[in-house]
Amino acid sequence: MRPGSTHVCRNGVGEWGILEPGEIAQLQQAAAKGNAKAMNGIGDLYANGQGVRQDYRQAMTWYRKAAAKGSASAMANVGTLYFYGRGVRQEYGNALVWLRRAAAAGNAGGMDLIGILYYCGRGVPKNYTKAMTWWRKAAALGDVDAMHYIGSLYALGDGVSRSDPKAMTWFRRAAIAGYRSPAIR
Numbered sequence: 001m002r003p004g005s006t007h008v009c010r011n012g013v014g015e016w017g018i019l020e021p022g023e024i025a026q027l028q029q030a031a032a033k034g035n036a037k038a039m040n041g042i043g044d045l046y047a048n049g050q051g052v053r054q055d056y057r058q059a060m061t062w063y064r065k066a067a068a069k070g071s072a073s074a075m076a077n078v079g080t081l082y083f084y085g086r087g088v089r090q091e092y093g094n095a096l097v098w099l100r101r102a103a104a105a106g107n108a109g110g111m112d113l114i115g116i117l118y119y120c121g122r123g124v125p126k127n128y129t130k131a132m133t134w135w136r137k138a139a140a141l142g143d144v145d146a147m148h149y150i151g152s153l154y155a156l157g158d159g160v161s162r163s164d165p166k167a168m169t170w171f172r173r174a175a176i177a178g179y180r181s182p183a184i185r
Contacts, residue, residue, distance in 0.1 A: 027041050027042060036069035036070060039065045039069065040073050043058075043059045043061075043062035046059035047059035047086070055087070064078060072101075072106055075101045076099060079097070079099035079113060080113060092117060096114065099114045100114065111134050112135065112138040114134045115130075116149075118130040119158075128158045132150065132153055135153075147174035148179050151167045155167035
């Protein structure tokens with residue numbers, strides 16, 4: 001999940017849809033009662049500036065509260081904010097810590113971003129094999145971006161033997177599962 005981008009709208013705020021002011025108040029009431037999903041949702045609202053002024057620091061505050069309650073999505077969101085340096089200093093090491101927590105809790109988005117860290121060598125040594133491992137885990141949970149990345153590894157021959165048929169298989173899986181190119185999101 002990438003707060004502030006269309007990717008988050010699909011995986012984060014999208015689960016809440018477009019909220020009316022009264023619904024935002026209900027979400028705030030649920031968060032005040034300790035509802036982790038609501039806390040994460042408020043973080044999404046701040047990250048995307050939906051119904052409130054966009055404020056990544058406030059988003060981080062709410063994501064951390066939800067993560068403390070065990071929300072895997074919130075853990076991934078905290079890691080994502082560190083990954084991109086939104087509302088905090090960009091720190092790949094902290095991103096990895098939070099993304100690993102999210103991944104351990106079964107969050108595919110966290111697994112996806114760990115794959116990106118390994119693929120790009122951000123905060124960890126570049127390692128295409130580890131990137132593939134994480135993307136396969138995320139793809140097994142239905143993450144369409146991970147499916148596309150696996151196809152790209154096969155198309156480019158990064159860490160695997162180049163294989164157009166395998167690349168097309170993964171690109172097809174991603175498309176069937178709903179992948180849309182960032183250029184058209």
